[in-house]
Amino acid sequence: MQEENDNILEQITSSEYKYGFVTDIEADEAPIGLSEETVKFISAKKNEPSWMLEYRLKAYRHWLTMQEPDWANVGYPKIDYQNIIYYSAPKQKVTLDSLDEIDPELRKTFEKLGISLDEQKRISGVAVDAVMDSVSVATTFKEELSKVGVIFCSMSDAVQEHPELIKKYLGSVVPATDNYFTALNSAVFSDGSFCFIPKGVRCPMELSTYFRINAANTGQFERTLIVAEEGSYVSYLEGCTAPMRDENQLHAAVVELIAMEKAEIKYSTVQNWYPGDKEGKGGIYNFVTKRGICAGPFAKISWTQVETGSSITWKYPSVILKGDNSIGEFYSVAVTNNFQQADTGTKMVHLGKNTKSRIVSKGISAGKSNNSYRGLVSVAKNASNARNFSQCDSLLLGDKCGAHTFPYIEVKNNTAQVEHEATTSKIGEDQIFYCNQRGIDTESAVALIINGFAKEVMNQLPMEFAVEAQKLLAISLEGSVG
Amino acid sequence: MKHMLTINDLQARIEEKEILKGINLDIKPGEIHAIMGPNGSGKSTLASVLAGRADYEVTGGSVQFNGKDLLELSPEDRAKEGLFLAFQYPVEIPGVSTTNFIKSAVNEKRKYQGLEALDAAQFLRTMKEKMKLVEIDQSLLSRSLNEGFSGGEKKRNEIFQMAMLDPKLAILDETDSGLDIDALRIVANGVNQLRTKDNAFLIVTHYQRLLDYIVPDFVHVLYNGRIVKSGTKELAFELEEKGYDFIKAEVNEATA
Ligand SMILES: Nc1ncnc2c1ncn2[C@@H]1O[C@H](COP(=O)(O)OP(=O)(O)OP(=O)(O)O)[C@@H](O)[C@H]1O
Ligand SMILES: [Mg+2]
Numbered sequence: 001m002q003e004e005n006d007n008i009l010e011q012i013t014s015s016e017y018k019y020g021f022v023t024d025i026e027a028d029e030a031p032i033g034l035s036e037e038t039v040k041f042i043s044a045k046k047n048e049p050s051w052m053l054e055y056r057l058k059a060y061r062h063w064l065t066m067q068e069p070d071w072a073n074v075g076y077p078k079i080d081y082q083n084i085i086y087y088s089a090p091k092q093k094v095t096l097d098s099l100d101e102i103d104p105e106l107r108k109t110f111e112k113l114g115i116s117l118d119e120q121k122r123i124s125g126v127a128v129d130a131v132m133d134s135v136s137v138a139t140t141f142k143e144e145l146s147k148v149g150v151i152f153c154s155m156s157d158a159v160q161e162h163p164e165l166i167k168k169y170l171g172s173v174v175p176a177t178d179n180y181f182t183a184l185n186s187a188v189f190s191d192g193s194f195c196f197i198p199k200g201v202r203c204p205m206e207l208s209t210y211f212r213i214n215a216a217n218t219g220q221f222e223r224t225l226i227v228a229e230e231g232s233y234v235s236y237l238e239g240c241t242a243p244m245r246d247e248n249q250l251h252a253a254v255v256e257l258i259a260m261e262k263a264e265i266k267y268s269t270v271q272n273w274y275p276g277d278k279e280g281k282g283g284i285y286n287f288v289t290k291r292g293i294c295a296g297p298f299a300k301i302s303w304t305q306v307e308t309g310s311s312i313t314w315k316y317p318s319v320i321l322k323g324d325n326s327i328g329e330f331y332s333v334a335v336t337n338n339f340q341q342a343d344t345g346t347k348m349v350h351l352g353k354n355t356k357s358r359i360v361s362k363g364i365s366a367g368k369s370n371n372s373y374r375g376l377v378s379v380a381k382n383a384s385n386a387r388n389f390s391q392c393d394s395l396l397l398g399d400k401c402g403a404h405t406f407p408y409i410e411v412k413n414n415t416a417q418v419e420h421e422a423t424t425s426k427i428g429e430d431q432i433f434y435c436n437q438r439g440i441d442t443e444s445a446v447a448l449i450i451n452g453f454a455k456e457v458m459n460q461l462p463m464e465f466a467v468e469a470q471k472l473l474a475i476s477l478e479g480s481v482g
Numbered sequence: 483m484k485h486m487l488t489i490n491d492l493q494a495r496i497e498e499k500e501i502l503k504g505i506n507l508d509i510k511p512g513e514i515h516a517i518m519g520p521n522g523s524g525k526s527t528l529a530s531v532l533a534g535r536a537d538y539e540v541t542g543g544s545v546q547f548n549g550k551d552l553l554e555l556s557p558e559d560r561a562k563e564g565l566f567l568a569f570q571y572p573v574e575i576p577g578v579s580t581t582n583f584i585k586s587a588v589n590e591k592r593k594y595q596g597l598e599a600l601d602a603a604q605f606l607r608t609m610k611e612k613m614k615l616v617e618i619d620q621s622l623l624s625r626s627l628n629e630g631f632s633g634g635e636k637k638r639n640e641i642f643q644m645a646m647l648d649p650k651l652a653i654l655d656e657t658d659s660g661l662d663i664d665a666l667r668i669v670a671n672g673v674n675q676l677r678t679k680d681n682a683f684l685i686v687t688h689y690q691r692l693l694d695y696i697v698p699d700f701v702h703v704l705y706n707g708r709i710v711k712s713g714t715k716e717l718a719f720e721l722e723e724k725g726y727d728f729i730k731a732e733v734n735e736a737t738a
Contacts, residue, residue: 121575201698290483428573430573431573431575437558437560438590438647439594442558444590452627
């Protein structure tokens with residue numbers, strides 16, 4: 001029986017990555033390797049003001065003094081930072097009047113991914129700022145947003161058009177010196193999104209960016225900055241897919257969120273980058289720093305992530321709860337299969353009074369993968385009446401995979417209430433059989449069961465993404481029995 | 483006369499343990515068969531083997547279901563061919579709403595039959611109708627499948643699913659145990675209303691009580707992996723009165 005289960009497991013978990021294709025577009029690349037010259041090249045390519053170049057160079061010099069971290073529960077061969085191309089832009093006219101002007105090759109790529117801009121535009125009402133490699137190639141709905149004063153543009157444009165905002169906020173939550181990868185990102189970030197919601201404005205639509213890594217050997221260093229002024233609200237979606245590659249590709253993004261008094265930022269991620277093949281070859285290294293600050297009272301930041309891709313994920317979206325009565329949330333589903341490794345979780349840093357945080361983490365492991373939750377809840381001395389609730393559930397498919405939970409709690413105020421619950425379970429044979437007996441095959445049964453397991457998190461996703469995310473879960477696992 | 487299910491000398495084991503030792507049973511459309519027998523005699527095993535549970539290894543015999551070799555079919559195809567098992571212990575699936583689960587099941591079956599999936603409105607209509615039949619509450623159906631359901635609620639949910647899936651052959655494994663008197667009557671009523679001349683029921687029970695409500699055409703006694711006695715509903719009365727000892731004695735005498 002066990003053997004039979006393993007067979008089912010193998011058959012089902014061996015489904016190939018469905019987004020493996022390469023778009024043939026001439027790239028405009030930086031010379032291979034990293035030096036001050038590379039940093040200057042990138043800055044010059046982007047026509048940046050000198051303060052921006054200075055920022056980058058400072059970060060680069062700091063990076064040189066740092067060591068790559070090794071505390072995460074992941075293992076990988078040493079990255080040769082001199083063997084990476086740090087900038088690659090599709091050759092593309094800079095300004096576009098309409099979507100029709102986009103390179104047809106590029107359009108096809110988006111269509112293969114099922115994210116036809118036309119369709120997005122017509123049906124879903126989602127503004128899409130599509131990032132192909134390093135440069136934004138399409139921005140929609142900009143006008144409609146600007147009517148209410150919302151700025152939503154590429155980081156490159158923001159540097160040119162809103163230098164005062166960028167100067168003020170870039171690096172204010174995640175300083176360049178924060179860690180090895182943030183220093184690297186701050187030195188060589190290529191593009192990303194900037195979003196600014198003015199006081200009292202409820203952003204009229206979901207904002208969405210698709211990141212995509214296209215050229216071979218291209219490290220991707222996205223930079224995202226979202227500022228929500230007093231009493232404003234925004235929901236931001238990030239989704240990603242990457243073509244199949246043999247070489248490991250490094251992705252080190254930085255995301256910063258700033259929520260002022262009574263503002264709310266909801267940040268959702270659907271990540272399905274190439275996880276590597278069944279033998280563990282290839283795949284993306286996803287080393288991301290995401291952090292938000294509830295800068296004023298009653299602010300709220302909510303991270304939701306569905307992580308199914310990448311060969312290695314190292315990611316801890318965090319919230320600094322500075323304002324009194326502010327709220328931080330982290331909802332995560334992380335799926336690992338084959339040889340994937342994920343070390344992900346969150347940090348909730350309670351500084352203000354009556355601050356509340358909620359952590360719901362659902363880890364699903366299959367194959368020979370390893371899935372770790374790592375979370376820190378810290379309550380500062382002055383943060384009276386802080387509350388945290390953490391729920392970390394792991395679901396195992398098969399018996400060759402691992403699930404680990406590392407909750408760290410640091411409480412310096414005795415009025416704090418910190419609760420942590422953790423469970424580990426296996427998909428039961430009898431659950432699968434029950435579904436089979438109702439005419440539901442094993443693949444669909446597993447999809448059903450894992451979606452049920454992840455439901456509390458999936459429910460947090462905006463409607464438009466929930467269905468896609470559900471399919472993704474099913475695709476990346478599709479099965480197995482305890 | 484047409485046969486629906488023909489079991490011929492069926493033998494099965496689990497982990498080297500021989501449990502079914504040659505079962506013979508013939509069920510025709512429109513019939514209700516009851517199977518009784520002491521604990522551990524193999525009743526649930528028979529139900530599981532028919533439904534295709536992989537833990538059991540069929541070591542001999544054959545089963546024909548509506549002209550098909552049942553043992554060749556995957557569990558899901560058996561279901562879609564019209565075999566339904568109401569489980570003795572229905573499993574819980576957290577986070578999966580009962581309604582959605584049943585909708586998937588119904589539409590899988592329709593797909594198999596070459597029919598279009600029911601849309602939300604059609605499904606809801608069917609559901610409303612069948613809900614009345616088994617007097618099940620909407621609020622139960624919006625909860626996660628069987629999660630935190632009471633024993634009786636789980637059983638009623640099994641019968642509701644049966645009503646929704648409209649099987650040709652329904653196997654009810656101790657659906658009556660754990661039901662209060664009212665629930666028992668409701669479940670029995672449901673079965674009786676679903677009964678047609680084209681479908682059949684195989685009802686596993688320990689109590690003659692259920693057979694007051696659902697009147698069987700045949701009663702079989704399963705003992706030690708074999709059907710050792712068959713009769714009409716009178717046999718159930720006899721068992722209720724005398725227990726299994728007299729049957730065991732008969733069997734032991736015969737094999738002595
Ligand atoms: N996994 C297993 N390993 C060993 N023996 C098993 C296993 N599963 C079932 N059995 C045995 O098979 C026999 C038949 O069990 P089964 O559940 O079919 O009985 P039953 O007639 O349904 O009993 P009950 O009336 O108590 O429901 C029992 O002796 C049981 O212990
Ligand atoms: Mg039983």
